[in-house]
Amino acid sequence: MLQVNVLRNNPQWAKEKLAVKHFKQPELVDTIIALDDERKKTQAAFDSIQSKINSASKEIGNLMKQGKKEEAESLKNDVAAYKLQVTDFNDSLLNIEKQLHDTLVQLPNLPADIVPVGKTPEENVVVKEGGVKPNLSANAKPHWDLIKEYDLVDFELGSKITGSGFPLYKGKGARLQRAMIEYFLNFNTAAGYTEYIPPFMVNEASAYGTGQLPDKEGQMYHVTEDGFYLIPTAEVPVTNIYRDTILKEDELPIKMTAYSPCFRREAGSFGKDVRGLNRVHQFEKIEIIQIVEPQKSYDVLEEMVAHVEALLNTLQLPYRVLRLCGGDMGFASALTYDFEVYSAAQQRWLEVSSVSNFEGFQTNRLKCRYKSNEGKTQLTHSLNGSSLALPRIYAALLENNQTENGINIPKALQPYFGAEKI
RNA sequence: GGUGAGGUGGAUGAGUGGCUGAAAUCAACGGUUUGCUAAACCGUCGUACGUCCUUAAAGAUGUACCGAGGGUUCGAAUCCCUCCCUCACCGCCA
Numbered sequence: 141m142l143q144v145n146v147l148r149n150n151p152q153w154a155k156e157k158l159a160v161k162h163f164k165q166p167e168l169v170d171t172i173i174a175l176d177d178e179r180k181k182t183q184a185a186f187d188s189i190q191s192k193i194n195s196a197s198k199e200i201g202n203l204m205k206q207g208k209k210e211e212a213e214s215l216k217n218d219v220a221a222y223k224l225q226v227t228d229f230n231d232s233l234l235n236i237e238k239q240l241h242d243t244l245v246q247l248p249n250l251p252a253d254i255v256p257v258g259k260t261p262e263e264n265v266v267v268k269e270g271g272v273k274p275n276l277s278a279n280a281k282p283h284w285d286l287i288k289e290y291d292l293v294d295f296e297l298g299s300k301i302t303g304s305g306f307p308l309y310k311g312k313g314a315r316l317q318r319a320m321i322e323y324f325l326n327f328n329t330a331a332g333y334t335e336y337i338p339p340f341m342v343n344e345a346s347a348y349g350t351g352q353l354p355d356k357e358g359q360m361y362h363v364t365e366d367g368f369y370l371i372p373t374a375e376v377p378v379t380n381i382y383r384d385t386i387l388k389e390d391e392l393p394i395k396m397t398a399y400s401p402c403f404r405r406e407a408g409s410f411g412k413d414v415r416g417l418n419r420v421h422q423f424e425k426i427e428i429i430q431i432v433e434p435q436k437s438y439d440v441l442e443e444m445v446a447h448v449e450a451l452l453n454t455l456q457l458p459y460r461v462l463r464l465c466g467g468d469m470g471f472a473s474a475l476t477y478d479f480e481v482y483s484a485a486q487q488r489w490l491e492v493s494s495v496s497n498f499e500g501f502q503t504n505r506l507k508c509r510y511k512s513n514e515g516k517t518q519l520t521h522s523l524n525g526s527s528l529a530l531p532r533i534y535a536a537l538l539e540n541n542q543t544e545n546g547i548n549i550p551k552a553l554q555p556y557f558g559a560e561k562i
Numbered sequence: 563g564g565u566g567a568g569g570u571g572g573a574u575g576a577g578u579g580g581c582u583g584a585a586a587u588c589a590a591c592g593g594u595u596u597g598c599u600a601a602a603c604c605g606u607c608g609u610a611c612g613u614c615c616u617u618a619a620a621g622a623u624g625u626a627c628c629g630a631g632g633g634u635u636c637g638a639a640u641c642c643c644u645c646c647c648u649c650a651c652c653g654c655c656a
Contacts, residue, residue, distance in 0.1 A: 183612050187625040197637040201580045216636045
């Protein structure tokens with residue numbers, strides 16, 4: 141959620157930024173400012189009458205003590221009249237605040253200056269490529285075939301137990317999964333991130349805090365009986381640790397990493413993209429999250445990008461880094477870098493990480509602030525990224541490292557996997 | 563799931579209708595003292611939204627907030643209702 145003051149200070153600029161995100165209703169900026177003016181006026185009116193009520197009530201108390209009953213009674217009548225007015229103002233104040241809020245949450249975050257203009261994924265800008273694409277033989281197999289051949293993941297049984305998109309990992313397939321989880325977590329904690337294992341379901345307030353509600357409600361599994369949502373990413377529970385918090389400057393930066401399964405309904409997606417592990421309803425991911433001082437957030441973003449890149453390098457996978465264009469960015473993000481690995485048999489780039497700076501968009505909603513050493517309280521900035529999402533790494537590892545006599549495990553994973561090849 | 567006790571500022575904890583946005587203690591911060599540390603002493607020490615003043619900061623002032631929401635009352639942290647959470651015991655159970 142944007143801060144009203146940001147819009148107020150420069151409405152024209154805000155509209156231009158919204159256009160980069162292909163936001164259809166720039167006029168909402170004006171609506172918000174008007175509503176905010178109205179809010180201030182109404183609050184002033186409310187406050188002044190409430191103030192009269194408060195002082196009259198005090199006076200009544202004094203009069204009663206002195207035994208001046210009649211005067212007290214007449215004051216009570218005054219208060220009754222004020223109360224009618226104050227109720228009106230209060231109702232309209234609540235109404236205006238709700239309108240203001242409902243409008244404000246419709247606005248996406250404003251993109252940073254370097255965000256490329258563009259609408260579709262094709263217009264994202266490749267800022268870096270790394271690693272070496274393998275030379276596979278002509279009969280190289282996509283991961284869904286390899287998975288069958290080596291008996292690593294059973295999709296049919298997953299469907300039997302739950303439904304499609306809930307893979308069942310098995311034997312060495314399960315071991316590889318566990319190896320990656322442990323390796324990634326170690327890599328992250330070695331860089332100073334504190335490890336968390338969060339709850340895998342969250343309440344409504346948390347889903348709201350990180351912005352999944354209200355707009356992405358349909359993407360989450362909802363446990364209606366208890367009002368909980370299965371988390372689509374560890375970002376949700378972990379970032380909410382700092383909901384309604386005022387940190388001290390010395391406590392920053394907060395660096396957290398968390399493993400969690402992620403549950404996504406992926407309503408409406410189908411086709412070749414969903415084959416094998418490319419897109420599933422339950423997958424494993426290790427997330428990194430930072431909460432930092434505003435003036436440092438873009439440096440931290442670079443740091444996080446470098447961190448993910450370093451991790452990918454140790455896996456010896458060919459990758460590229462994209463700066464997302466305005467039209468492809470997430471709602472809450474000011475700047476996003478996507479990491480894609482090249483899955484050599486499918487001959488496709490697969491997204492395995494998305495690292496974003498949300499600036500104050502998320503923390504404004506979460507009310508996560510910090511008090512500077514000078515004593516000023518202001519919003520923190522939040523950032524997060526995957527480090528890393530497993531299924532597509534899994535797919536790329538299998539495809540890229542396949543040989544006539546087995547699948548090679550990258551050196552970095554071998555101690556965790558317990559063998560050099562499958 | 564049942565029964566009981568609770569939820570007050572960073573922490574502990576007082577407060578059963580007006581003098582309480584909230585005692586006291588601790589922590590924290592600033593200062594005095596000190597060779598350094600400690601102790602002692604003095605001071606500061608909630609958040610949000612307004613208004614005034616100001617270039618701004620600071621300051622002054624109003625309103626709201628004592629788990630959440632509603633109610634009673636001229637007036638609610640305090641009384642009533644609903645919900646949430648925590649703790650203890652019982653039941654069930656990995």
